[in-house]
Amino acid sequence: MRQRADLIDALPPGEDLVVTRDGKVIATISSTGGAPRSAAEIADDVTVVATAMRLSESARGKLSAELGADYIVIDVHAAPATADVLLVPPVSPQLIGNLRRSFPKARVVVAEIDDAELGVSYQGPVRRLLDAGATTYLPSTTIPHLAKQLDSTVTHERQLTGGAPARLEIDASPRPPHDAG
Numbered sequence: 330m331r332q333r334a335d336l337i338d339a340l341p342p343g344e345d346l347v348v349t350r351d352g353k354v355i356a357t358i359s360s361t362g363g364a365p366r367s368a369a370e371i372a373d374d375v376t377v378v379a380t381a382m383r384l385s386e387s388a389r390g391k392l393s394a395e396l397g398a399d400y401i402v403i404d405v406h407a408a409p410a411t412a413d414v415l416l417v418p419p420v421s422p423q424l425i426g427n428l429r430r431s432f433p434k435a436r437v438v439v440a441e442i443d444d445a446e447l448g449v450s451y452q453g454p455v456r457r458l459l460d461a462g463a464t465t466y467l468p469s470t471t472i473p474h475l476a477k478q479l480d481s482t483v484t485h486e487r488q489l490t491g492g493a494p495a496r497l498e499i500d501a502s503p504r505p506p507h508d509a510g
Contacts, residue, residue: 374399375399375400375401376396376399376400376401376413376414377400377401377403377408377409377411377412377413377414378392378393378396378400378401378402378403378412378413378414378415378416379403379404379405379408379412379414379415379416379432379435380392380402380403380404380405380416381405381415381416381417381418381420381428382416382417382418382440382442382449382451384404384449385447385448385449387447388444388447388448388449389402389403389404390402391447405428408432410431410432410433411434412432412434412435413434413435413436414435414436414437414438415428415432415435415436415437415438416438416440417437417438417439417440418439418440418441418442418451418453419439419441419451419452419453419454419455420439425437425439439453441453441455441456443456465482467479467482
């Protein structure tokens with residue numbers, strides 16, 4: 330039995346051990362090796378980003394490196410309930426609600442990623458719309474907020490292109506509380 334436990338302990342972070350019986354998968358064990366085991370093991374001055382998407386250790390490491398030393402990026406299964414950010418792919422509102430209950434203080438960030446180099450692809454409806462030819466995506470909650478976003482986007486596009494048509498990406502700027510102002 331110790332041999333089996335050694336297999337689990339030896340799993341690289343972010344990797345899985347698939348257990349089969351008669352050629353059928355009966356269990357999958359995911360590694361959290363190297364990740365903090367509790368909130369006590371994470372420094373207070375570090376922003377904890379929990380990824381609720383399957384990312385290899387190299388992809389998680391690259392994201393962590395790009396964010397810098399003030400961040401730690403860990404798998405959602407290893408994350409403390411006090412995580413600061415929850416990075417999720419496009420999922421159902423019900424799953425977002427469940428994750429929100431598990432991580433009540435986390436800022437939930439939905440991300441569509443397509444990184445062939447790292448083997449990560451989580452495309453959703455917005456990426457499909459942009460790939461089909463949409464030039465901008467504006468997530469607005471009120472008409473006044475939409476007007477501000479639209480004016481800013483059109484003005485910014487004119488400044489960048491001198492009036493020529495351009496393809497802009499998603500406006501992901503945080504909206505003010507309750508679209509105030």
